[in-house]
Amino acid sequence: MTQIIQKILVANRGEIACRIMKTAHKLGFFTVAVYSDADRNALHVQQADEAIYIGAADPTSSYLNSEKIINAALTTQADAIHPGYGFLSENADFADKCARAGLVFIGPSPDAIALMGSKRLSKIAMLNADVPCIPGYEGSDQTNATLIEQANIIGFPLMVKASAGGGGKGMRLVHKAEELVAQISTARSEALNAFGCDELILERALIAPRHIEIQIFADHHGNTVYLGERDCSVQRRHQKVIEEAPSPFVDVALRKRMGEAAVAAAKACQYCGAGTVEFLVDSDKQFYFLEMNTRLQVEHPVTELVTGLDLVEWQLRVACKEPLPLAQQDIHITGHAIEVRLYAEEPRQNFMPQTGKVKIWQPASNARTDHSVYTNMEVSSHYDPMLAKIIVNADNRNGAIRKMARALSETQILGINTNKHFLQNIVQSPAFSGSEVTTAFIEQHAQGEAMQGSLTPSFSLLAKAALLFTLARTSNKDEPSPFIPTWQHSMGIPYPVKLCCNDMTTPLTVTPEGERYRVRHSDTGEAITLTPLACSTTSLEVEVKQQRHRVRFSKPDNTLFIDDGTGHFVFTCVTHSKAVNQAKQGTAQVSAVMDGVIVALLVEQDSAVNAGDTVAIMEAMKMEHPLKATIDGVVQLNAIETGDQVKSKQVIATILQAEEVTHEQK
Incomplete structure (x- = not known):
């Protein structure tokens, strides 16, 4: 007997949600998208027949909240839920809740998900089914004494693995017996924090399989x-x-x-x-x-x-x-x-x-x-x-x-x-x-x-960037158009340009020579001659030594995003910017590496740190990033608390060297 399904709620986001909807629409199904605060304008929301809001941007408030997902399906009268991958796709409890709510879970049974979600239990099942398994230990006795005893039987190198997880969390390669206790402890802690279960298995390590x-x-x-x-x-x-x-x-x-x-x-x-x-x-x-x-x-x-x-x-x-x-x-x-x-x-x-x-x-x-x-x-x-x-x-x-x-x-x-x-x-x-x-x-x-790749742009790319900052086009349409200089010039008079990329400022000059432009590094004297051939709002074609080069770019205001085939670079023109006061001698700032959340502050106000010490830990894109001191000194914390959202490059703390602390106190 067939199951009647007409409308499918896709309990996911991003490319997999779009991928599922494409086939669902092809087969005649209607689709429902779910979205968080961060995804109000997302492509999967635009492509679905209906969309329903499920909560704040953090996944636990939205895409990982099974109650909100099921309520969204019932509210929109969906018949089935497709979980995609990640989020709730391998959550046996969620699959069971779907069934109890009268919704078809597009995936295996809760029992199959639960069994295969445990590395320990699934390995036992596979051994019973005569599926080849790596020699190891998958027993229920999880005491350190038993794990150490079994590890010595298996031999080294071996893998310590979290039974409940994946993605490398709770996984450790152990080369020597004396490393085992520390690695078991670390793996247990990671597994408990990531999966709520500190159960481990041991396996013989296969090197470079x-x-x-x-x-x-x-x-x-x-x-x-x-x-x-x-x-x-x-x-x-x-x-x-x-x-x-x-x-x-x-x-x-x-x-x-x-x-x-x-x-x-x-x-x-x-x-x-x-x-x-x-x-x-x-x-x-x-x-x-x-x-x-x-x-x-x-x-x-x-x-x-x-x-x-x-x-x-x-x-x-x-x-x-x-x-x-x-x-x-x-x-x-x-x-x-x-x-x-x-x-x-x-x-x-x-x-x-x-x-x-x-x-x-x-x-x-x-x-x-x-x-x-x-x-x-x-x-x-x-x-x-x-x-x-x-x-x-x-x-x-x-x-x-x-x-x-x-x-x-x-x-x-x-x-x-x-x-x-x-x-x-x-x-x-x-x-x-x-x-x-x-x-x-x-x-x-x-x-x-x-x-x-290298974070340092080539001189050739610097020259093209300088050209884009000093020439304007006569049309704003995305098609080639003539160039005009952005400054009044006489033939042969150099125009100064300062470009900043990855916190490095490069002084250059651009000199018109008929239809060509000569770009020179003001410090090193290195020079190159460019002949502009075509330029649109997104691409530049130039000739260098009788060879044509094309780069793609975007130039909103005073920032240039550019890719010449060697990497993506961001330039800012600082030619006319006022000189920025340099940080005090003997101080260093600890800043957020990207947008994210501060999950731990590991130091207190006025505490002493050494270079390399972790001051705070931030979380972004499912990863934790330690923020470290770069000098020895004393911590001056900004008004930041655990759980605060921070922006990229936001200052978390300032490290003052001892002499600076004394000076501040005076």
């Missing part, structure tokens, strides 16, 4: 299939960065063995719907169960592109109690697909999450881009920093790599720093194209400026 997962699907009629694998080995801090299907490491025989093991895992918990069984695979092609994600994965598009299937459509059909559209023998893998995750983060500053306003957004023409981005969108500190997923497919892996490199180059996002160039450097690296892809890839192949 591949992370390969199998997409499975099951319906209410006893059918379970696997849809091939995805290779998710390129990771940073246990978070996936690049995914591809099929894996270049997996052959037909291994795919069949892993697929059948994944199906056995699903059947062991009477699974229904979309799920992913994750495995670690060693160099000998031995695979071991890692965990099962009881939801749609972020990286599901690569499976869609190599199978020709719409996985959200399958989810909705299963929710309507229809049988799976295809049997195992009818599922085929064709070509190769790659996905990258575009994050609002700064690889050049240890991948610091970024906030701000998007000035220009233009997806690539040759790729599928799942996103929720639009020009003038505000990227807040309240949610995960992922902005978009860029996905390409081709006949083979080399073709997909080429298409991805071009897609990243074509993708234009200005106004906020992202990992775009870092991703492009990875996919164009010999290590990636040579399939040297394990979970240690970024650590081994993607460190340093060559991959992560």
Whole structure:
């Protein structure tokens, strides 16, 4: 008997909410969006048939509040709730509440979610189902004495893992026995704070394995299939960065063995719907169960592109109690697909999450881009920093790599720093194209400026920025138009320009030479001659030494956001600014690194600190960021308390050296 569903509430936000709505509308379903204070103008709200407000910007008041979500569904007379991924998607209690409210939860049963949500219990279930597992300890005796005893049996190196969590929280690699007690204590504390449960498991450490997962699907009629694998080995801090299907490491025989093991895992918990069984695979092609994600994965598009299937459509059909559209023998893998995750983060500053306003957004023409981005969108500190997923497919892996490199180059996002160039450097690296892809890839192949970029703009880019600050266009339309200088000049007379970028000020001069302009560094004497060829409101084309260069930019008022293909930079023209008084000798400020919330103040007024001591901890984009003293001295706290919202660069405290304290007291 089919389940009647006409209206679906999407209990999520961002690109996945937009993605779900696209397929739901295609199949004729009506959709309801939910939104917080931060998302009133979000793209998923605009694309839904209806939208309903659910609370403040912090997730616990909105997207993680199960009562508000269910009330929103009942108020709008929705029949079903699609949780997407993250937030409440793997919350067994939420799935149970949906059922008790008469709502269809588009996902597996609460029992299956609860079982697979525990690394300890799921591993026991997998061992009973003969699914290969990493040797370790998953017992109920959680005393330190037992964990130490079992660790010595397993041997080192080993992994200490939080049973209830993921994302690297409560996870520690232990190389030596003498490190174990401290690492167990740290893992317990992290697990308790993050998941409300300090239960741990121990596993033998697999050094630099591949992370390969199998997409499975099951319906209410006893059918379970696997849809091939995805290779998710390129990771940073246990978070996936690049995914591809099929894996270049997996052959037909291994795919069949892993697929059948994944199906056995699903059947062991009477699974229904979309799920992913994750495995670690060693160099000998031995695979071991890692965990099962009881939801749609972020990286599901690569499976869609190599199978020709719409996985959200399958989810909705299963929710309507229809049988799976295809049997195992009818599922085929064709070509190769790659996905990258575009994050609002700064690889050049240890991948610091970024906030701000998007000035220009233009997806690539040759790729599928799942996103929720639009020009003038505000990227807040309240949610995960992922902005978009860029996905390409081709006949083979080399073709997909080429298409991805071009897609990243074509993708234009200005106004906020992202990992775009870092991703492009990875996919164009010999290590990636040579399939040297394990979970240690970024650590081994993607460190340093060559991959992560430099915060210092090239002189060529400085010259182009100076040109944009000293020339105006005769038209405000986004099309090429003639240039006019912004100052009265005589031929050969230099015009001074001071540009500030990343707290560094560079003095330059711009000298007109007919149709050309010579830009010179006032301190070093380095010079370059530029010939402007075309300029619109968003792009500049110039000729340098008979070679043409094009840059994209946005220039609201006195700030220039620009990308020349080497990175995203922000320039401010300070030519006519009054000199800013330098901070007193012997003082240093501790400032917020981005918009966020102060979650802890670790020092008191007038207390002594040393350089490197953490003064406060702020939280933004699901991460904690320590704010540290840069000099030895005495703390002078501003009017900041735990729980306060702070803006980027807001001063939290000032550190005075001893002589400054004495001077202030006088």
